[in-house]
Amino acid sequence: MAAQIGFSTLTPALIVNSAADTIEACKNTFGAEVCGIVKNPKTGKILHSCLRIGNSTLFISDAAPEIGMHPTGRQEFYLYVKDVDQAYQKACDLGLEGLQEPAEMFWGDRVAEVIDSMGNTWKLAKKSKDVTPEEIEANVQKMFCD
Numbered sequence: 001m002a003a004q005i006g007f008s009t010l011t012p013a014l015i016v017n018s019a020a021d022t023i024e025a026c027k028n029t030f031g032a033e034v035c036g037i038v039k040n041p042k043t044g045k046i047l048h049s050c051l052r053i054g055n056s057t058l059f060i061s062d063a064a065p066e067i068g069m070h071p072t073g074r075q076e077f078y079l080y081v082k083d084v085d086q087a088y089q090k091a092c093d094l095g096l097e098g099l100q101e102p103a104e105m106f107w108g109d110r111v112a113e114v115i116d117s118m119g120n121t122w123k124l125a126k127k128s129k130d131v132t133p134e135e136i137e138a139n140v141q142k143m144f145c146d
Helices: 019-030 085-095 134-145
Strands: 013-015 032-041 046-053 054-060 078-082 097-104 109-115 121-127
Touching: 013 097, 019 032, 019 046, 019 054, 019 085, 085 097, 085 109, 085 121
Parallel strands: 013 054, 078 121
Antiparallel strands: 032 046, 046 054, 097 109, 109 121
16 A cells, blocks of 8 residues: 655654643654644644654644544653754753663663653664674573563
């Protein structure tokens, strides 16, 4: 099955209690570009928004239980960035809570972790070195079996 032009095969969609706040946080923190917003003309709630972060798409909507749109709860995103340390610092400066400072991971990525005001976790990552599947397995063995 082919994806719609400009979209990847899978697009995450968040239903949150404050879509406008979440959209602003994505714009300010991750450089998201808003491609479109559709609002309920009676309530002003955001029924659908489309954001682009890098080459990925994210949909965000307001919770509207009256029409079956219930909040999705805490989600986790793995977001590749140009500079993990800079992105982590920017996120913390903009009010996201730092959960893990930037560090090298056994699978070859440098990763930091922040949580936004809606409880969503964002793992900020950048490939730092190539690691073979065998090296990953050995690293896991070292971590859990030594």
